[in-house]
Amino acid sequence: MDDFLLRALLAGLGVAVVAGPFGSFVVWRRLAYFGDTLAHSALLGVALGFLLHLNLTLGIVIVCQVLAVLLFLSQRQRQLAGDTLLGIFAHGSLSLGLVALAFMEDVRVDLLSYLFGDILAIAPADLVWIFGGGGLALALLVWLWKPLLAITIHEDLARVEGVAVDRVNWAFLGLIALTVALMMKVVGLLLVTSLLIIPAATARRFSSGPEVMAALASLIGCLAVGGGLYGSWRWDTPAGPSIVVAACVIFVLAILLPSGLSTGKERRRT
Amino acid sequence: MKQSANDTLLEFSGVGLSVGRREILKEVSLKVGRGEVVTLIGPNGAGKTTLLRVGLGLLRPTEGEVYLRPDLRTGYMPQRLQLDPTLPLTVRRFLGLAGSRGSEELLPILREVGAERVLDSPFGNLSGGELQRVLLARALLREPDLLVLDEPVQGVDVQGQAELFQLITRIRDRRGCAVFMVSHDLHLVMASTDRVVCLNRHVCCTGSPEAVTADPGFVELFGPLVVQNLALYAHDSEHRHNKKQEDFDG
Numbered sequence: 001m002d003d004f005l006l007r008a009l010l011a012g013l014g015v016a017v018v019a020g021p022f023g024s025f026v027v028w029r030r031l032a033y034f035g036d037t038l039a040h041s042a043l044l045g046v047a048l049g050f051l052l053h054l055n056l057t058l059g060i061v062i063v064c065q066v067l068a069v070l071l072f073l074s075q076r077q078r079q080l081a082g083d084t085l086l087g088i089f090a091h092g093s094l095s096l097g098l099v100a101l102a103f104m105e106d107v108r109v110d111l112l113s114y115l116f117g118d119i120l121a122i123a124p125a126d127l128v129w130i131f132g133g134g135g136l137a138l139a140l141l142v143w144l145w146k147p148l149l150a151i152t153i154h155e156d157l158a159r160v161e162g163v164a165v166d167r168v169n170w171a172f173l174g175l176i177a178l179t180v181a182l183m184m185k186v187v188g189l190l191l192v193t194s195l196l197i198i199p200a201a202t203a204r205r206f207s208s209g210p211e212v213m214a215a216l217a218s219l220i221g222c223l224a225v226g227g228g229l230y231g232s233w234r235w236d237t238p239a240g241p242s243i244v245v246a247a248c249v250i251f252v253l254a255i256l257l258p259s260g261l262s263t264g265k266e267r268r269r270t
Numbered sequence: 271m272k273q274s275a276n277d278t279l280l281e282f283s284g285v286g287l288s289v290g291r292r293e294i295l296k297e298v299s300l301k302v303g304r305g306e307v308v309t310l311i312g313p314n315g316a317g318k319t320t321l322l323r324v325g326l327g328l329l330r331p332t333e334g335e336v337y338l339r340p341d342l343r344t345g346y347m348p349q350r351l352q353l354d355p356t357l358p359l360t361v362r363r364f365l366g367l368a369g370s371r372g373s374e375e376l377l378p379i380l381r382e383v384g385a386e387r388v389l390d391s392p393f394g395n396l397s398g399g400e401l402q403r404v405l406l407a408r409a410l411l412r413e414p415d416l417l418v419l420d421e422p423v424q425g426v427d428v429q430g431q432a433e434l435f436q437l438i439t440r441i442r443d444r445r446g447c448a449v450f451m452v453s454h455d456l457h458l459v460m461a462s463t464d465r466v467v468c469l470n471r472h473v474c475c476t477g478s479p480e481a482v483t484a485d486p487g488f489v490e491l492f493g494p495l496v497v498q499n500l501a502l503y504a505h506d507s508e509h510r511h512n513k514k515q516e517d518f519d520g
Contacts, residue, residue, distance in 0.1 A: 028357045150367045153353060160326050160346040161368060161412065200356075207358045208392075 004120055005233065011122040011130050012225035012243065015186045016195065018134040020218025021141055022179045023196035024203070024210065025172070028152050032197050033083055034071065037090040038180045039192035041067045043097025043114055045181070050107050051100075057129045060184055064177035067093060072173055094189075117188035117240030119229070126185055133182050137175045144168055144175075149210060186225075187240040195221060198247040202254045220250055277304045279339050279416045279448050280325055286333030287320060294320050296472045297334070302416065307442055307449040309459050312469035313491065318452040319349060321469065322420055325450065342416060345409030345447075349420040351401070359393045361385075361404050368411040379407045383437060398425035402434060410441070417441070419451035423458070431455065435462040456492070 026035050042060045049059025071089060075082055101109055113121070141148075147168045150158040159165045183192045199220040200213065207213035227250075228243030280302040287295040295317045302308045310318045323329045324336060326346060353359060365376050373389070380386040385403040388396060396404060402422060409417055422438065423431040439462040442449050453459045460466070460479040468474040468488050475487035482488050 028354050030354065146367065152357065153359070153364070153367065154348055154351050156323070156326070156328050157346055157348050157351075157408075158367075159328060160344060160418075204356050204358065209358055209360065209363055213358055 004122070005229070007122045007124070007127060008119045008239065009225070009229055011127055012119055012186055012229060013222050014127070014130040014134055015183050016199070016221030016225045017218045018130075018138050018179055019183060019195050019221050020199055020203075020216070021138065021214035022176060023198075023200035023221075024214045024217050025148065025152065026176070026193075026196045027200045027204075028210075031176070032193055033086050033090075035176060035180055035196055036193040037071065037086045037093075038064050038067055038177050039184065039189040040090040041093035041097070042181065042184045042189040044093050044100065045097075046109065046114060047097050047100035047104065050104055055125075057126065057181065057185070061133070061178060061181040063093075064181045065174060068173040068177040072170070113188070114184070115188050115190050116238055117184070117186050117191065119186045119239045119243075120232075122185065130182050130185070133178055137178050137182075140171065140175055144171055148172055187243060191240055191244050194244045194247065195224075198244070198251050199224065202247075202251045205254060220254075221247070224250055278302070278337070279304060279342055280450065281337040282321070282325065282334065283337070284334035285321070285324060285331045285336060287317075287324060287329065287331050293471060295324070295331070298469070298473055299334075300467055300473060300476065302448050302450045304415070305442065305446050305448055306465065307439070307463045308451075308465045308467060309463040310450075310452045310467050310469050311454060311456060311459065312474075314454070316470045318454075318469055319420055322418060322450070322452055326418055339415075343412055343414045345412045345414030345417045347402075347405045347409045347417070347419045347422055349452075350424060351405060353393050355394060360390055361388050361393060361396070362390055364393055364404065365408055365411060368408050371411070375411075376407075379410050380404075382410065382441070383407045399427070399430040399434070402426055403437075406437070406441075410445075414447050417447055417449045417451075419449065421452055421454070423453070423455060431458050435459060438462060 026032055041063050045060030045063035046056050047059075048054065048063055049056035052059070054062075067089065071086070074085055074089075080088075098111075101107060110118070147158065147163045150161070150163050151165055151168060155165055179196075180192050183195060187195050199217040202220050203213045203216035207216055224247035225243050227246035229239060231237060231246060232239040232242040278301055282298050282300050285295055285298045286293070298321060300308070310321060312318050320329065324331050325338075326344065327336075327338070361380075362373075362376060365371070365379070376389060377386055380389055380403075383403040383406045385400055385407065388400050388404065391400075393401075393404075402425070406419075406422070409419075417438075419438070423434045426434060435458050438449060438451070441447070451459075451463075460483075463479060465476065466479050466482040467476045468482060468485075468491055470491055474491050475482055475485040477485070
């Protein structure tokens with residue numbers, strides 16, 4: 001196998017494994033549009049990276065983190081509905097990123113690779129980011145798992161039972177922002193959310209518990225990456241979108257499959 | 271019931287809460303003592319749930335003070351718990367979130383609330399009554415001195431409502447914990463509470479169920495028709511309550 005294909009596969013699998021559990025929380029907490037908004041700000045991160053001569057991934061991570069904080073704070077006001085606010089941030093930051101890049105005369109970027117990912121151009125340094133950053137995000141998520149689950153089920157109940165709700169929520173948003181920034185390279189800013197939610201949504205029917213669903217989502221994400229990359233290599237299609245198409249195919253196949261597990265109406269008696 | 275200062279678990283002193291210009295609570299003073307069942311009743315929008323949330327420390331009052339006995343263990347049963355259907359969760363896992371516990375701890379609590387057969391059921395398959403019982407079990411897992419219940423019989427049929435209130439009374443009798451609850455169901459709650467607090471942003475009247483139903487403030491709040499019906503119901507549910515109790519004891 002060629003080096004660049006191997007790197008692409010490793011990057012894709014790494015991202016898919018991280019996306020499974022995070023995507024599950026995105027689905028449970030209905031944060032799909034939130035993730036999308038973070039992803040849209042990535043171009044601004046690229047511009048920031050060029051401007052300050054930073055590593056571009058680092059630029060994206062920084063901008064995503066800042067946006068997560070802004071979103072969290074602005075959602076405390078009650079004047080505008082949450083989705084309106086997210087729409088403003090998403091398209092505002094995307095356009096701002098495009099305009100900022102246009103101002104930089106000596107910078108030429110391949111816009112498509114940012115919009116739809118450039119997994120075949122993954123460099124060894126990107127792999128370090130994905131496995132280092134992704135590993136960190138995943139480890140912290142495992143650490144926060146139980147309080148986060150309690151908050152997801154009922155925030156007030158968790159608070160009364162002594163969970164540091166605000167701190168856990170902040171940490172979770174930071175981790176989501178990091179994950180989104182890392183996924184950018186693989187599927188691009190327009191498709192990040194799909195890799196978060198499609199595997200998780202597919203896994204739901206076959207899951208008896210939250211952990212099972214998270215692990216299954218990771219596995220399904222890996223299948224989608226493998227299938228998408230194979231398709232891309234075989235038919236010379238763009239890699240990022242091919243991965244998402246593969247995820248969608250698995251989703252549809254899973255719907256046609258009888259679930260049999262967990263969602264059944266039977267009740268075990270003790 | 272006479273109480274020394276130490277017996278006070280929760281006390282509101284002149285509590286007020288305004289959001290913008292809207293006054294939601296105004297000069298509310300009330301006390302919940304050890305082992306006491308205090309029920310908040312009042313029309314929709316009277317601030318019952320808000321007062322409960324202030325008592326739990328989830329909301330900060332804009333005026334007045336809330337006293338909680340130090341080291342008070344509180345068990346909370348929220349008004350409605352709607353789990354996102356995408357989240358697969360069994361009752362066992364749900365209860366485990368209150369602290370890691372095995373079946374040997376979970377089963378007795380579920381048995382206490384009469385829901386032991388749902389331990390491994392998916393959360394989404396629970397009936398209204400089972401859901402309330404499971405929520406109650408989660409609150410009891412904390413071995414509370416004070417149970418705070420927000421509309422504990424919501425989404426339960428009438429027969430089930432009476433049973434739930436009897437269950438709450440039995441839990442109080444057995445564990446000696448105080449109960450502070452919200453209900454807008456007047457007649458069922460009358461038989462299972464020591465003290466009723468009529469709330470309509472401020473405390474309209476308070477006292478034993480019998481005293482409150484005779485209070486002009488209560489009549490004004492709920493109208494004479496409701497009060498008349500209540501007299502009938504109160505008698506009726508008292509009767510049923512005793513019968514059930516015998517069944518259980520026998």
